[in-house]
Amino acid sequence: MGEKPAPRRRRRRPPVQAVPPAPGRQAFTVPETAWELNCHPNTVWNLIRAGDLESFTLGRKRLVARKAIADLIARGSTTKAS
Numbered sequence: 534m535g536e537k538p539a540p541r542r543r544r545r546r547p548p549v550q551a552v553p554p555a556p557g558r559q560a561f562t563v564p565e566t567a568w569e570l571n572c573h574p575n576t577v578w579n580l581i582r583a584g585d586l587e588s589f590t591l592g593r594k595r596l597v598a599r600k601a602i603a604d605l606i607a608r609g610s611t612t613k614a615s
Contacts, residue, residue, distance in 0.1 A: 560589075560596040569602055580605070 551568035554561050566586075567574040577597070580586040587601040 559599050560591075561599070561602070563595055563597070566597045566602060570605075 551572075551574060552562075552564040553568050554565035558565075561569060563577045563581075564574050566577045570577065577586065581588050581595070581597075586597060586605050588595050588597045590596070
């Protein structure tokens with residue numbers, strides 16, 4: 534009888550990381566917005582879909598204005614984005 538083969542090791546995907554924005558920018562990508570809000574990029578997408586965070590597209594990128602981030606922080610999030 535043959536031995537049972539060793540279980541295959543799964544490769545772990547690298548974690549999604551927020552990226553610090555470049556200084557002086559007025560519009561941020563989703564990862565940069567996550568860095569500013571100190572949250573996960575998926576949370577930023579949930580806020581955008583819920584309508585709590587205004588954004589716009591430029592080409593294929595989704596961008597969030599600095600003013601929209603300040604407005605979100607000032608009023609607080611009304612929707613639980615999770």
